[in-house]
Amino acid sequence: MNGLKLRYSRPATGWSQGLPIGNGRLGAVIQGGIETETWNLTEITYWSGQPEEVNNNAQAKVDLNRMREQFFTGDYRLGERLAQQALQPAKKNFGTHLSLCDLTLSFDTQGEEFERELNLDDAIVHHSYKNNGQSLTREVFASHADGIVASRIRSERAGGISFVLGLQGRTPYFTTTVSDDGSIIFAGKATENMHSDGSCGVFCRGMVKVVAKGGTIVGEAGTLSVTNADEAIIYFAVATDYGKSGDDWTRESGRQLEYAITKGYERLREDHIADYRKLYTRVNIDLGVSERTALPTDERIRLLMDGQGEDPQLFALFYQYGRYLMIAGSREDSPLPMNLQGIWNDGEANRMQWSCDYHLDVNTQMNYFPTETGNLAESHVPLMAFVEKLSVAGKSAASAFYGCEGWVAHVFTNSWGFASPGWETSWGLNVSGGLWIATHLREHYEFSQDREFLRETAYPILKEAAIFFLDYMTVHPKYGWLVTGPSNSPENSFYIGSNESDTYQLSMGSTMDQMLVRDLFEFCLTSAEELDTDPEFREKLRHSISLLPPLQIGKRGQLQEWLEDYGEAQPDHRHLSHLFGLYPGNQVTPYGTPDLSAAARMTLENRMGRADLEDVEFTLAMIAASFARLRDGANARKQLTYLIGRLCFDNLFTYSKAGIAGAETNIFVADGNFGGTAAIAEMLLQSHAGEIDLLPALPGEWHTGKVSGLRAKGNAEVDIAWENGHLVEATVKAFSNGRTSLRYGDRTVQLNLESGRVYRIDSNLRLM
Known part of the structure; x- marks a missing residue:
């Protein structure tokens, strides 16, 4: 369906304007505009804190009965006081999830006609603008298929790409080492003092690698400087020691990047899109025509807030x-x-x-x-x-x-x-x-x-x-x-x-x-x-x-x-x-x-x-x-x-x-x-x-539309089409045998589902 993009004509000047990507383990919010770009990077297991034993209370049931006696006799204040004594453990190293680091890009170009978008069809954040009539594009995605974040920066003009890449940690312990081969190796530890004692947390180790066509890459002052390249590819990988023993995990990100570079950016991109679309395209939804699809998303939000027409x-x-x-944040193999x-x-x-x-x-x-x-x-x-x-x-x-x-x-x-x-x-x-x-x-x-x-x-x-x-x-x-x-x-x-x-x-x-x-x-x-x-x-x-x-x-x-x-x-x-x-x-x-x-x-x-x-x-x-x-x-x-x-x-x-x-x-x-x-x-x-209920709460503003691929209890899939507020047709695809009641409004019919069968239903709930 056209228009399912988050689109903007202005730079993202802060995190709340940035666009999110993720592969179920790595996440990033992409901010910036023409002159700068920032990736706020996260890893789902990057937690402070540590496991801690529960203190045993030999009088647990006795204490519980004493509390209950007070509640049953109406002395709630004493009951609560007893609960506080027995059921209010001291806070220790509970911890919290922490942001990992910021990857920053600083460009030496000016430009106009800036646009940025998150295309929900390919799960890629796109930036584009023009400089002296020449188009420059940047795109970034988080690949579940290959476990990394990858980005490509291009210019129509030969030698038109120059930037400085830096990496700043978000936790007190974070170190970087720049290599001559266009990479930055980093290590960190997830510590903080609000929810733990500042000493315990998960370790991480990762790498950023830049591969350029044309131009030069120089490592200096903790950064990578790319000058006069035709195109640059950025690869990012990180691993943590969460749930792991030994030190093999410290080499994991290096192996991932080596494989990704060998595979090549185009293949990475194709595999990412294919892996994502096998989930995303299962459901399509159309709630009606809108004249605002060409407007930036932030403008559409404000127009909705102001009550100016329908969207x-x-x-x-x-x-x-x-x-x-959901796809970006939680995949079948996500560790948390x-x-x-x-x-x-x-x-x-x-x-x-x-x-x-x-x-x-x-x-x-x-x-x-x-x-x-x-x-x-x-x-x-x-x-x-x-x-x-x-x-x-x-x-x-x-x-x-x-x-x-x-x-x-x-x-x-x-x-x-x-x-x-x-x-x-x-x-x-x-x-x-x-x-x-x-x-x-x-x-x-x-x-x-x-x-x-x-x-x-x-x-x-x-x-x-x-x-x-x-x-x-x-x-x-x-x-x-x-x-x-x-x-x-x-x-x-x-x-x-x-x-x-x-x-x-x-x-x-x-x-x-x-x-x-x-x-x-x-x-x-x-x-x-x-x-x-x-x-x-x-x-x-x-x-x-x-x-x-x-x-x-x-x-x-x-x-x-x-x-x-x-x-x-x-x-x-x-x-x-x-x-x-x-x-x-x-x-x-x-x-x-x-x-x-x-x-x-x-x-x-x-x-x-x-x-x-x-x-x-x-x-x-x-x-x-x-x-x-x-x-x-x-x-x-x-x-x-x-x-x-x-x-x-x-x-x-x-x-x-x-x-x-x-x-x-x-x-x-x-x-x-x-x-x-x-x-x-x-x-x-x-x-x-025990029912499958079609269009149970359709608002008048969504008077004409269709949806396909929604799931129902009983292992079934349902498509629905409606016009002028009324059901036109529904399809129920059964993947298990069973019996259900199909409802539309006050009307119901019994449906015996057989695995593998498709049932087409008209507006009167009759089989077609």
Whole structure:
């Protein structure tokens, strides 16, 4: 589809205007203009900190029961004080992801007619301008196929390329050595003093190599000077010692560059594009014609923000940009999943009390919301491998803090497998954080129907999570319900009765916990039945499911956030964790649970009606997806308009506003890009609660369009076309046998899917 480019007529004067590239391990944000260019380079495993043992607490269960007694008798203050004593570990060398280095290019030319763009079709950043009527071009990409970053600089005029290349580290220890063969060898260590003691972290070693046609290359004063070349190729590679032993890793980048140079730039470029397109081209989206495709992207964002006319293709661009970022940030062989900033890092999130880590109370989960629907299941793999490692580390946390079997993780984790509570119970005691991130295993299975994955990975990990909750949960003496606690509803607080000034964070049986536990127990039960295993475990699950509390509607008509109908101490809070059952879960649906759906809508309206709503990137994305689940396309689009128009930098990176959670500046957070991408997919296609739902939340502004390649649960692929707001035709491609209900509006039909068959559906849901 034409126009799916990020285009600009002005230089990128800062990181938030730069254009991102990535290969699932290496990332770069490309800034600059005619006279300068800067690559802010990152490597996904470049973390400060180190693994640290969990301190064992022999009195864990005794302490847990003492806390619970206070909550059950209504002494929340004492209960919280006891929790702080037992469940508030000291912060040690947790660490953070760090930016690696900046590669700088300084040119001696002037020019005009400058343009730069990121073409989503080839995943290459292009710069072009003219000097005395002669065209000069620069392009750069991150190759997954060859594991490097490569760039070509060309001029129409012979000898027209001259520049100086430098390399500056972003961490205290970073050294460079310039060689006579046009290369710079560098070494560094990921250390900092905010989130660790400044001495521990990952080591890196890498190389930059310049190969020129014509002209000269001279190494001097730590830089490479290229003079009067016809063309120059820049190759960049780096490796770290993360998860490695011995010293072979120190030679890895040299081997990569040697192979790349032998291969040649043209072949590198061809292989990069082929490798990228095999994923990117699976989905095409057309939301309608726009007259603004020729305008620079930053101008289109501002016009949308100002409400000046329609630009449906900007939403399509945002959707495919999200898929582009997913491919760039997370590949099947990525050593770690994407963190708070994906694989990119501007340095802002780790220079303050924030950390560029893995938040498990929505952010990391949201990073991966669009993988399955967006036909990028391979990008989901690093997260699931990470959860598997976290489940091993989480066994120590379960034993140390609760005296329980199984595994648990809390509000955040790091590259070292941190699973303990956060170091303040007010926000750090999210006991279902690990469970929430582990739901992605279930999602992957429900989309793929991969029985081997269920048997070997999803079921064993989720079974151990269920074992923890079966051991950890307790029966509420007043209601007879099986509840979690003490825990919080991230990261919110409440008051009891009418005393709004006396607030608390911890309670028993928060709604989010109960939703997640119910999904966990039911999935483990059905999986054990399908795999014909663990009969005694199944009986425990059946009994426990019967004791779980129901979802409740509060006195203001809202879906209750806690077991009791407490008052909201922060009614404008950014987190909406208790709406998990609406999205991404399916315990709340308009047709299955209309009363609960109405209560969920009331919750959304109560938050949105607050003048001081903490309107951050993930909140807007979550609200948009929630309205999509409520089949409200107008409100879903309204939230996305705000997200793109007011919470995006010029490069379409979403951000969290200054002042939120102590942020000192607007900080890029990747989850808004991925959450917004997922929300757009939810507006066009949903597959949950046993249904494939066509165009469930189509807004009037997207009245004519088409989408192809979206994935549905049950291992199916769906294409949809519509005109004037109405379905014209749909195609369902089945890759597994199964039965589903196909819905369009209030109409449903049953569809028996046979693997390998393609079903064409007309506007009345009849087979064509």
